[in-house]
Amino acid sequence: MNSIQRILHRPFFIKLFNWEYWSFTTVYLCIYPVWFLLCLRARSLFFFAASNPTIKNGGFLCESKKDIITIIPPQYHPSTVFFSIPSNGNIVLRDLQRAGLQFPLIGKPNVGGRGRGVKVLRDEQDVITYARNAYMDFHIQEFVPWKLEAGIFYVRNPNQANGAITGIVYKEFLSVTGDGQHTILQLLQKDKRALMYLGSLKNIHGDRLNLVLPAEEKMIVSPFGNHARGSKFIDATHLADETLTQVIDGICKQIPGFYFGRLDIRFESWEALRAGKNFSIIEVNGAGAEPTHIYDPRHSIFFAWKEIIRHWVLLNRISRINHKKGHRYLGWREGISMFREAKEWARKLEAMTE
Incomplete structure (x- = not known):
């Protein structure tokens, strides 16, 4: 490795020349005017709350995983046990044993994002430590055995019978x-x-x-299918054929009030997933979900902006339709309170991630 290569191998230059590592604010700053135009069109800064009426804030921020999992048919998600803080590690272990969960397990905050606070729990001591260090309510989930993971973005117009896949990201673990x-x-x-x-x-x-x-x-x-935890995101949208779309559409229509968001799925193989077999939904993300196929290193920042804006327009359209059907937007005070709450959750999540 010559001197120039050594310099370019430093984190500062890796980040500078690869936009996928840029901060959220840096990526989105240039396209915020589009967001505000959409707010004007909906006559609300918080129109997104109407996109998925059965999920708090439409799934934009501060949504509870516990509330979301109750509306997903149980055959589609891994066995999960929820806990409130303060929690006793021994009681947590007892409840996990009663639920029939076996190691390894996955611990996750009840409100989270970008993989923060998510940890693999390999034994009883890991569970006790996780429970002791939890700054917020959490859940412990069985470790899904399937080796492949993808994020499938789904959109459905409330006035139409069927939805569509608008993006697929395949996750390559670090x-x-x-x-x-x-x-x-x-x-x-x-x-x-x-x-x-x-x-x-x-x-x-x-x-x-x-x-x-x-x-x-x-x-x-890093066994987590999260970009912030090192996974390489590969755009696999070309796999969204009619068969896969029908499978995903059939699943999503069984989730009441879900019209816009991303399913994070672990599965055995693409063939099995297309057949509706051997898969598990490990996360459902609503209005705040990103079309994460944009983070494929092959894509430019201009492609990312185009895809983000395309999904914002779809989100706005769905929210306005649902609003006309009687589903409310957030009021000003509610919206400001949501952002304040999200800031506090973020602080706690960082503490759980350390």
Whole structure:
């Protein structure tokens, strides 16, 4: 690696020349005027609340995972147990045992986003520690065995019988492949994507990063299908054929009042998913969902802006139709309160992620 390559391998330059690592504000700042034009069209700054009437705030911010999971048919989501704080780790373990959940498990905050506060729980001590360090209500979920994960964006006009898939992102988990010589840490330091998340990976794995993997042995270092946790997002929208669309449409129409959002799904294979088999919905995201296929490294920031605006227009259209059907927008005070609440949740989530 020459001197120029070494310079470009530094996190600052990786971030500078790859927009997918830019901050949320940086990505969205230039297109905020479009959002305000849509607000004018709906005559409300908080029109999105009417998009998914059965989800708090339409799923834009501060929605409760506990409330959302109750409207998803149980056969489509993993077994989950919810807990309120303060919680006793031993009581949590007892309730998990009663529910028949076995390790490994996944701990998640009841209100969250971008993978913050999500942790793999491998044993009883992990559960006790997670419960003790929880700053907000949380849930513990069975670890879905399927190895593949995708985010499928779904949109349905309330006046139409069928919906459509507007984007698919395939999630490639952050991993390293051993060479029998270098430690996991050294391998991660050679990878530009891994380098951007090295701090959190050190917190997760600790001294395990000093291990040397045998040649050709692959290790997933971040098992979360989240861009903020290192996953590579690949645009797979071309897979949205008629068969897959019918499957997803059939599922989403069983979720009352759901017209706009993204399903995060773990599944065995694309063939099985297209057949409606061997999959599990691990997350339903509403009005605040991003069309995350934009984060494919092949796409430019201009493609991202186009897709974000396209989905904003769809969100606005759905919200206005539902508003005419009697579903209300948020009032000014309610909207401001929502953003204040979201700021407080974000502070707690950061504390749970440390």
